[in-house]
Amino acid sequence: MTHVEEELVSQPECWTRAAAEAAGHRALLPAPGERVAVVGCGTSYFMAQAAAGLREEAGLGETDAFAASEFPYGRTYDRVVALTRSGTTTEVLELLARLRGRTRTAAITADPDTPVMAAADDLVVLDYADERSVVQTRFATTALTLLRAHFGRHGDAVVADARTALTADLPHELVACAQFTFLGRGWTVGLANEAGLKMREASLSWTEAYPAMEYRHGPISVTTRGTATWMFGEAPAGLAGQVGATGGLWVEGRLDPLAELVRAQRLAVAVAAARGLDPDSPRHLTRSVILAS
Numbered sequence: 001m002t003h004v005e006e007e008l009v010s011q012p013e014c015w016t017r018a019a020a021e022a023a024g025h026r027a028l029l030p031a032p033g034e035r036v037a038v039v040g041c042g043t044s045y046f047m048a049q050a051a052a053g054l055r056e057e058a059g060l061g062e063t064d065a066f067a068a069s070e071f072p073y074g075r076t077y078d079r080v081v082a083l084t085r086s087g088t089t090t091e092v093l094e095l096l097a098r099l100r101g102r103t104r105t106a107a108i109t110a111d112p113d114t115p116v117m118a119a120a121d122d123l124v125v126l127d128y129a130d131e132r133s134v135v136q137t138r139f140a141t142t143a144l145t146l147l148r149a150h151f152g153r154h155g156d157a158v159v160a161d162a163r164t165a166l167t168a169d170l171p172h173e174l175v176a177c178a179q180f181t182f183l184g185r186g187w188t189v190g191l192a193n194e195a196g197l198k199m200r201e202a203s204l205s206w207t208e209a210y211p212a213m214e215y216r217h218g219p220i221s222v223t224t225r226g227t228a229t230w231m232f233g234e235a236p237a238g239l240a241g242q243v244g245a246t247g248g249l250w251v252e253g254r255l256d257p258l259a260e261l262v263r264a265q266r267l268a269v270a271v272a273a274a275r276g277l278d279p280d281s282p283r284h285l286t287r288s289v290i291l292a293s
Contacts, residue, residue, distance in 0.1 A: 003133040003280045004202065008265045012162045014129045014142040015154075022149035028106050028122040029150045032060045034078035039068045041091055043136040044083035044143075046194035051081075051147045053187030058151045065190070068092045081147075082107045085131065085139045087114025096120050108143045133280045135201050137265050140194065141258060148258075161259035170263065173249055175270050179227040180205055181219065182264065183212040183239075188232040188257040195230065195264035202279035203271035212236050223248040230264065232257045 022029075030036040036055065038048035045067045052065035066072070068082065068091035080103050084092045087109040096119040099105050107120035110130035117123060129142035148154040180199055184192035189211050196209035210219055213236055215229070223229055225247035231239070232253045243250040253260040272279040 002269065002278070003131070004135050004137060004265075005269055005279075007131045007133055008137040008262065008269070009166055011138045011141055011262055012159045012166070014126075014138050015145040015159050015162060017128060018126065018142045018146040019149040019154050019159075022146055022154075025124050025146070026150065028124055029147065030055065030061070030063075030079050030081065034061050035076070036061060036063045036079050036081065037071070037075075037077045038063065038065050038081045038083065038147075039071055039092065039095060040083035041068050041089050043140045043194055043197060044085065046190045046197065047083055047140045047144045048081075049190030049193065050144055050187045051083075051190075053190060054148055054153050055151050057186055058153055060151055068095045071095050073098065077103055079104045079106065081105075082116070082120060083140075083143050084108070084116055085110045085136060087111045087116035092116065093119050108146065110139045134282055135198065135268075135279055137198075137262075141261065144258065158256045158258060161255040162262050165255055165259040165262040166266070168263075170267055170270065171249070171251060174228055174251070174267055175274050177226055177228040177249060178206065179222065180207045180267075181215065181223065181227070181229045182207065182209040182232065183215050183229065183235070184209070184232040184257070185212050185234070185236075191232045191257050191261050192230075195232070195261055198265055198268040199271065201282040202268035203275060203277060205268075205271055212239060215239075216242065220246065230260075232260050 038051045040048045048065040052063040055063040082092050105120045106122040107116045108124045109116050112125045129139045182192035182195040192209040196207040199205040199207040223246040228249040229243045230251040240250045269279050
C-alpha cells in the first residue's frame with residue numbers, strides 16, 4: 001500500500017474520534033451567531049468552503065471561506081478559523097500574525113510542534129489524523145468532521161457510509177475515463193472542488209469542478225463519451241439525463257457527500273496506479289508550501 005492508501009482507509013476511525021471530541025473543543029470553535037471566516041490553502045481551502053456552507057445551512061451565523069492569501073482584511077469577523085495540516089504554511093501564518101490582537105483566531109492542525117501553535121489564539125490538534133503522504137485525505141476530512149459535529153450536522157450514518165465507500169466497487173468504466181467533472185450544491189461544492197484537486201494531484205487527470213447548476217451554463221460542452229460527471233449530493237432535476245444524452249458517464253452520489261469524497265480519493269489512487277504513477281509523490285508538490293521571504 002502507498003501512504004495515501006493507508007491513510008484514506010483509516011478515515012472512519014478518525015471521524016468517529018473527531019466527532020466524539022467535538023464537545024470538548026466547543027469553547028475554541030465558533031459560537032452560534034458569531035460572524036466567522038474559515039481559511040486555508042489548497043485542500044484546506046476547499047474544506048473551509050464546505051465548513052462555511054455547513055454552518056450557514058445549520059443557521060448558526062454568517063460564515064465565509066477564503067484562500068488564506070486572499071483574506072479581505074477590510075472586513076470584520078468575530079472569529080477566524082484556519083485549517084492547516086502542517087502548521088507551517090506561509091500564507092496561513094502571515095494571516096494569523098496580521099489578525100493578532102484584532103480578531104480571535106483558532107487553528108485546526110495535525111502537528112503540535114509547528115509555528116502555528118504560537119500564531120493562533122486557540123488550537124485544536126488532530127495529531128492522530130496526520131499524514132505522511134503529500135496528498136491530503138484523512139486530515140482534511142477529519143477536520144471537517146470535527147466542525148460538522150460542532151455544527152450539529154454529523155451522525156453515525158456518515159461513518160457507516162464511509163465504510164461502504166471503502167469497500168464498494170467503483171464503476172469499472174471510471175478508471176478509463178479521460179476527463180472528470182465533479183459537481184456539488186451548497187456545502188458540497190467545496191467537496192467537489194476537493195475531489196477535482198485529488199484527481200489532479202494523485203493521477204495528473206484533467207478534472208473540473210462546479211456548482212451543479214453552473215455546469216449546465218457552458219462546462220457541459222466538454223462532456224462526451226469517455227468523460228465522467230460525478231454528483232456530490234442531490235442532483236438538480238433532469239441533469240443526469242442531460243449528461244446521459246452527451247454520451248458521458250453519470251455518477252450519482254448515493255452516499256453521504258463526505259463519504260462520496262472517500263470514493264473519489266480511491267478513484268484518484270486507482271487512476272494513478274493504472275497510469276504507473278506514485279500518488280505519494282505528486283509532480284511539483286511538497287507537503288507544505290513555505291515561501292522564501
